[in-house]
Amino acid sequence: MVRATGKSEAVYERLKGDIESLRLRPGAKLSEVQLGERLDASRTPVREAIRRLAREGLVDFVPGEVARVAAISLGGVRALFEFRMMLEPRAAAMVTAVGAADERVLVPFRELLARLEEFEESFRLRDAAAQARSYHDFYEVSEDFDQAVVAACRNPYLARTIRDLRSQTVRLRHLSHSGPRRMLTSLEEHRAMLKAITNGDVEAAEAACRHHLAQTLQALIESLTSQDFVIGAEVHLDTAL
Missing domain, CATH: 1.20.120.530 (GntR ligand-binding domain-like)
Structure with missing residues (x-):
């Protein structure tokens, strides 16, 4: 598995691209475990990518739930x-x-x-x-x-x-x-x-x-x-x- 320092950027770019292209629809759950399995990445780079996307307003953190793709209203x-x-x-x-x-x-x-x-x-x-x-x-x-x-x-x-x-x-x-x-x-x-x-x-x-x-x-x-x-x-x- 690729080291987290390089993997986090790759995971970030992939998730951002999928959100921007609407392949990941507004409201879609972003489970660190599931994403890690699909992207062959540990939870650390996945978590870092999700946090970066949250700072950009593309991901929301719902209390008591996993992160979700930010809604479009x-x-x-x-x-x-x-x-x-x-x-x-x-x-x-x-x-x-x-x-x-x-x-x-x-x-x-x-x-x-x-x-x-x-x-x-x-x-x-x-x-x-x-x-x-x-x-x-x-x-x-x-x-x-x-x-x-x-x-x-x-x-x-x-x-x-x-x-x-x-x-x-x-x-x-x-x-x-x-x-x-x-x-x-x-x-x-x-x-x-x-x-x-x-x-x-x-x-x-x-x-x-x-x-x-x-x-x-x-x-x-x-x-x-x-x-x-x-x-x-x-x-x-x-x-x-």
Whole structure:
């Protein structure tokens, strides 16, 4: 068995990925013993991983029970997006202003715009089954955009706060992009943000970001009210790390 120091990081990454991708559903029990058996790890690295995930808000400790994957509630989602709307439009505006003064800042955003347009062209040509399989490609572009904004933001406190919220927002992405129509709408929203940033239009960048967050929140509300997250769902993980 691998030593705990190396194993804890591997267990953490696996559990985090499964929570963010919703393979581990909200409310799923996280038994240290069961997870240890499935991941070929002792209880120490499993416990450390669960505690790290709890600090990130992805795991809840229920008194008298084992840890559970944190629930996703309408109230929690609304509160999260209310906070994001205070932060991310401002960050987009700041990055746009910085980019207008320093062309080097815009390089990753221009590359992302090209990737986005290439993805859209291929996405529209695919059938429904192929479109469903390609969602991960769009997630990568979206994640790279978010990371680029954080990297270019010159306010370290703002950048750190947005970065710390990523774990909460990543797993919601799989709910907000619940179909090809929303995927294409989100694509258009990202194009609007990228064009505003690369064109140096501060007000448009801020407005486009706020619009994207509002539309994403609405998509999440619709998705959450139409899905049933089973409390205590069984844990299904691959054993190899």
